[in-house]
Amino acid sequence: MHPFMPRTVIFEPSALQYPVGEKIYRYFQDKPVEIIKTPLSVFSKTLSELSEKQRYAKSKTVLAVTRNQQKKLQPCKPSADYQFALVSNCPGSCEYCYLQTNQSYKPYLKVYVNLEEIWETIAVHISKLQKPIVTFEASSNGDPLAVEHITGSVGATIEYFGKLVEGRLRIVTKFNNVNHIINKKHKGHTRFRISMNTDYVIKQFEHGPDSVQERLDAAEKLINAKYPVGFIIAPIIIYENWKEEYRNMFKNIYEKLKTIIPDDLTFELIQHRYTESARQRILVRFPNTRLDMSNNNRRLKWGKFGQFKYIYQKEQEEELREYMHQMIRFYFPDSRIEYFT
């Protein structure tokens, strides 16, 4: 698939004082995009005049270039010790995405240019935690690799982590935009996880991310470049034929990578969940969605966004967990399952 190209790029004036901001500005000079220099608060007001559906559609064509001023990082269990953001939001538009909960009001994509300050915040958190290894998840607010051809921020951050003794970077992606980072000096300190699902889930609920084959090509390139690699299977959804289709998915991964499966391959397993606010927003944004969000079939669990989330009933959850473990043990007996949640 072609790499993401916005229709409108908003530069916050302060972002242009940073090398990454300048670089992005130069990148767009010969591209057919509308460039606007304005504070994001002013731009956001123009969106507030639109209906929810219009705002969502328009936002997916906008890239905002700004700064990340977060100094206190949030924990990111079970994936990492902390999460931080190089981007917020995503050019993709998956119906089940966690962004429907935590980035719902301003769904346009933001990229952050103040890398040195972001890295400084990371260094402070490493020294605070005083653990031999401190892990940082970069994909909790969106997919940073999706815009790497524009920002170069993932590559620069990989090299920053390559120099750290205690810090480790973790990135999840559904995009195959990996050519920009293949030659980075990562020293094995960045683990990429490719997000995978069945053909049905991808075709039915994902709009914008790269295809299964492209994601597997990305995994192959990353393994050949000696990056630690894993897969996130998320969201795991129960539907007719789900067992057969998840089996095919694992088989597909195996067939593609069987000659280069790394010793430290990992899997992370996340069952489908949603909050009530996300459910309502998804139904407005995707009125014909086939995503099963019947609350009566689910149970409630307290979630990190300060809201209850709906997850599968205990019996279904156990069936999912057991089946996924069984498949992974069959196709990848030497791999490690990091968690099921």
Ligand code: SF4
């Ligand atoms: S690619 Fe990932 S971050 Fe982007 S919309 Fe889909 S699930 Fe969300």
